[in-house]
Structures are given as C-alpha cells and as structure tokens.
Amino acid sequence: MISSLASVRSLLFAIFVLMLGSGFLTTLISIRLQVNGTVPIVIGLIATSYFAGLATGAMHVGKLVERVGHIRTFAVVVAVLSASTLSYTFSEHALLWMLLRFIDGFCVAGVYVCLESWLNDRAEGPSRGGVLAGYMIALYLGQGIGQQILNVTGSTPTTPFILASLLISLAVLPVALTRMNGPTLPSTVSLSIWRLYATSPLAIVGVAATGVILGAFYGLGPVYAGASGLSVSDTAGFMTAVILGGVALQWPLGRLSDRFDRRTVIVATTAGAAISALVLSLTVPTGLGLALGTLFGGASFALYPLCVAHANDQLAPAERVSATGGLVLVYSLGAAVGPLVVSAAMTVLGPQGLFQVVAILAVSVFGFGMWRRWVGDAVPAEMQQAYQPLPRTTAVATKLVTIVPAEDDTGQD
Incomplete structure (x- = not known):
C-alpha cells in the first residue's frame, strides 16, 4: 500500500491541504450566520446552495477538463475557490453568501473531478484499493482537523477566512509542480x-x-x-x-x-x-x-x-x-x-x-x-x-x- 501511495503523494497532499482550508467553511459560515441572528431557514438555503453547486460542478466540470486539461482546470477552480473564500469578508449579506456557497460547491466538485480522475489513472490492479483508502484518509482527515481552525480568530473576524484562503491557494502547488502527465477523463x-x-x-x-x-x-x-x-x-x-x-x-x-x-x-x-x-x-x-x-x-x-x-x-x-x-x-x-x-x-x-x-x-x-x-x-x-x-x-x-x-x-x- 505504501508503494502505491508514493506515486500519488502530491495529489493526496493537495486534497489534504485543500480540505484543511475549505472543510471548516460550512461550519464557520453557519456559526457566523447564527451569531448575526439569521433564521434557520436562510442558513438552510445557504447550505443547500453549496450542495447544489457541488452537484452542478460534478456534472459540468468535465467539459472544462476536456478543453484545457487537468492541471489548468485544477488551478482555475482552486484560484476561484480561494477568491470566493476571501469574498465572505466584504459583506455578510445572505444573498451574497448564498451565491458564494454555490461557487464554492462548484469549485470543490472541480477539485474532486481532477484529482479523482488522476488517481484513477495512476492506480493499477491491486493498488487501487490502497489508493482509494489513502484518498479517503487525506480527504476526511483534512476536513476533520480543519475544524480546529475555527479556534483561530485573532483580533478580527476575517482571520479564519484569510487562513482558509491561504491554505486553499497552497493546495495548487503540488499539482502545478507535478511531472505526471494529465490523464484521460473517464x-x-x-x-x-x-x-x-x-x-x-x-x-x-x-x-x-x-x-x-x-x-x-x-x-x-x-x-x-x-x-x-x-x-x-x-x-x-x-x-x-x-x-x-x-x-x-x-x-x-x-x-x-x-x-x-x-x-x-x-x-x-x-x-x-x-x-x-x-x-x-x-x-x-x-x-x-x-x-x-x-x-x-x-x-x-x-x-x-x-x-x-x-x-x-x-x-x-x-x-x-x-x-x-x-x-x-x-x-x-x-x-x-x-x-x-x-x-x-x-x-x-x-x-x-x-x-x-x-x-x-x-x-x-x-x-x-x-x-x-x-x-x-x-x-x-x-x-x-x-x-x-x-x-x-x-x-x-x-x-x-x-x-x-x-x-x-x-x-x-
């Protein structure tokens, strides 16, 4: 299993860092909305926007990958996700956050499509199970540990969003610097x-x-x-x-x-x-x-x-x-x-x-x-x-x- 993971370590590190930065945003946004007195139904609508974006992205990002390739698509969706994360600091209007959550979901789906098709291409025969297990560990470990960034507020409420944006931006480096060839989208x-x-x-x-x-x-x-x-x-x-x-x-x-x-x-x-x-x-x-x-x-x-x-x-x-x-x-x-x-x-x-x-x-x-x-x-x-x-x-x-x-x-x- 270790040898099978070594060949995709840059991809696993990328999803870990990205989940570390983006995995806690749903929690952070719900907390901020609640503190601002937002009613549960509006918080629910904003959460729904994320999953709607996730489903939409999963169905349509493949067309972008086919046009410009995996590395460029990954860089684009991560850049947009980072910018969207910073945009929460401009205003706390529910409609803006609803739009941003849809964008977040769409971009995260793009990340999944790029990395998962790459992992599929690199995994062979008996190593497939090990690669899948490594991917899940990196994904959910990053998401779980990332929740602790909620404790880092600093002197301003914008600090968690800035930290999230930094981590998301750094996630592009392992993929952008990889020497692996882009796979064919399955x-x-x-x-x-x-x-x-x-x-x-x-x-x-x-x-x-x-x-x-x-x-x-x-x-x-x-x-x-x-x-x-x-x-x-x-x-x-x-x-x-x-x-x-x-x-x-x-x-x-x-x-x-x-x-x-x-x-x-x-x-x-x-x-x-x-x-x-x-x-x-x-x-x-x-x-x-x-x-x-x-x-x-x-x-x-x-x-x-x-x-x-x-x-x-x-x-x-x-x-x-x-x-x-x-x-x-x-x-x-x-x-x-x-x-x-x-x-x-x-x-x-x-x-x-x-x-x-x-x-x-x-x-x-x-x-x-x-x-x-x-x-x-x-x-x-x-x-x-x-x-x-x-x-x-x-x-x-x-x-x-x-x-x-x-x-x-x-x-x-």
Whole structure:
C-alpha cells in the first residue's frame, strides 16, 4: 500500500491541504450566520446552495477538463475557490453568501473531478484499493482537523477566512509542480434511478436518506451546537468528532457486512444512527455527547458505502460502476434537500429539531430495511463482492473501486 501511495503523494497532499482550508467553511459560515441572528431557514438555503453547486460542478466540470486539461482546470477552480473564500469578508449579506456557497460547491466538485480522475489513472490492479483508502484518509482527515481552525480568530473576524484562503491557494502547488502527465477523463455514465430502485430499493432509500442526514448535519450541525450553549471551540470539537468517527467506523462495519447479510448490517447501522441522534436531541453535545457524536458520524458516514455495496451485489459486474455513479447523484440530491427540510423543522421545533428529524428519518430507513429483509431473499455470501469504503464526492471516484466479478448475479434485495 505504501508503494502505491508514493506515486500519488502530491495529489493526496493537495486534497489534504485543500480540505484543511475549505472543510471548516460550512461550519464557520453557519456559526457566523447564527451569531448575526439569521433564521434557520436562510442558513438552510445557504447550505443547500453549496450542495447544489457541488452537484452542478460534478456534472459540468468535465467539459472544462476536456478543453484545457487537468492541471489548468485544477488551478482555475482552486484560484476561484480561494477568491470566493476571501469574498465572505466584504459583506455578510445572505444573498451574497448564498451565491458564494454555490461557487464554492462548484469549485470543490472541480477539485474532486481532477484529482479523482488522476488517481484513477495512476492506480493499477491491486493498488487501487490502497489508493482509494489513502484518498479517503487525506480527504476526511483534512476536513476533520480543519475544524480546529475555527479556534483561530485573532483580533478580527476575517482571520479564519484569510487562513482558509491561504491554505486553499497552497493546495495548487503540488499539482502545478507535478511531472505526471494529465490523464484521460473517464466516462461516468450513470444507471437510471428507476432501474437502481427496481434492482435494490434499500440501496436507493438508504443513500437518499444519508444525503439528507449529512447535508443537514454539515449545514446545521453548528447551529444546533451553538444554540445548545457550546462555544466556538466546543463546536469545532463536536464537528471533528463526528467527521473522524465517520472515518473510523466505515472499515469495521464494512467487514461485518462481508461476513453477514449486508441488509442486516445496514439495518443495525441505521439503528445506531437513530439512537445516537435521538439522544443528541435531548442532551448537550459535550462529554458523553462527543461520544454520541462519534457514533452518529460512524453510522451515518458508513451507511452510504454499505448501500452502494448492497446495490452492487444485485448487479452484473459491467453495471456496477455506472450504478455507483447513479447513487452519487441520489446522494447529492438528498444533500441539497436536507438543509431545507431540517431548517424548516428547526424553525418550529428549535435546534433539537435537527436530530429529531434525523432520528425519524433513520427510524424510517430502519423500518424499510426490516421490510426488505422480510420480503426479499438475502444475497448468498459467496455472491457478495468485497466491501470497499467510498467517498461521497463525484462519480469519478467510483472508477477507483476494484470490481470483483461474481459468478452469478441473481441475488435479490
């Protein structure tokens, strides 16, 4: 694994530094809006703008890459992202921040497309799993550690934005100085959502629910924490705990799903998400609350790759990459809708409405999963492909997954 990562170390360093600078912006923006007295529904709209930009960028950045290449595209989107980050310091008007969040999302999608297609080109055979794991560690470790930049305020509120812009700008250096040739952008045809639902209803429902849950959490989790009486430092710690918990539990839950009926592990994971969310809605996220946040992150982050693996168990090997691309789209749509739905609930129920809605949604997926276990046959263990953790970024990342052909593809959800 070490040797496979050495060949892409500059790309992994670039995504780590960029996430270090940009990963905490959603938290920072939510905190600033809350301090300014912005109502939850407006904060939700601004969070939705980011995920809308992310989905739009994932679909359209490829055309720019085909015209000017990976290095130039990467430099452009990083430069625009850095400029957008500084632009928050000019005004705190909600409409301006909504536009900037859309731009941020579009640019981050561009970063993902460039780096993931490059990683796909450099990874070969058995090294693909190691490269994917290294990419996910760099991505989420940067995002989790970056939350701590919230503690650096200095004498002016513009300091975190300036630090973020500096880090984002520095992320371009490893790529701009690389001697690697630009790869060919892989095709990312997505399987029809209706075809995916007909093949694996539980996978579609689980992925959509994960999008709603995590989209709402990223956008409104800081609002919940602040309204619960947490300081900025404690809010940063809470967000870090959830993100790093999500990284830590993906692998052990995935290994369990290789040994047992994958639907059972999905149902148990949603139960963990529901219980932790319900308790978080009743307590302040400090002490025990941090442990619950870690559990919540672990269960919520793991649900997406578990559902992707379950869908792939139902499909022919040739369909699996395109199916995963379709599931990324479903997740993105859920993430865009989540902040809107949950912010409306928080307006009525208060800050605890975030985790109340999450708990209700997780319980619904739990019930749906139990029903699918009742009416559908389990995929035989020998027919399941090995679980692989997946980032919730763009369809290009699915190309890094090592597809293990099954002898038969007649399993049913």
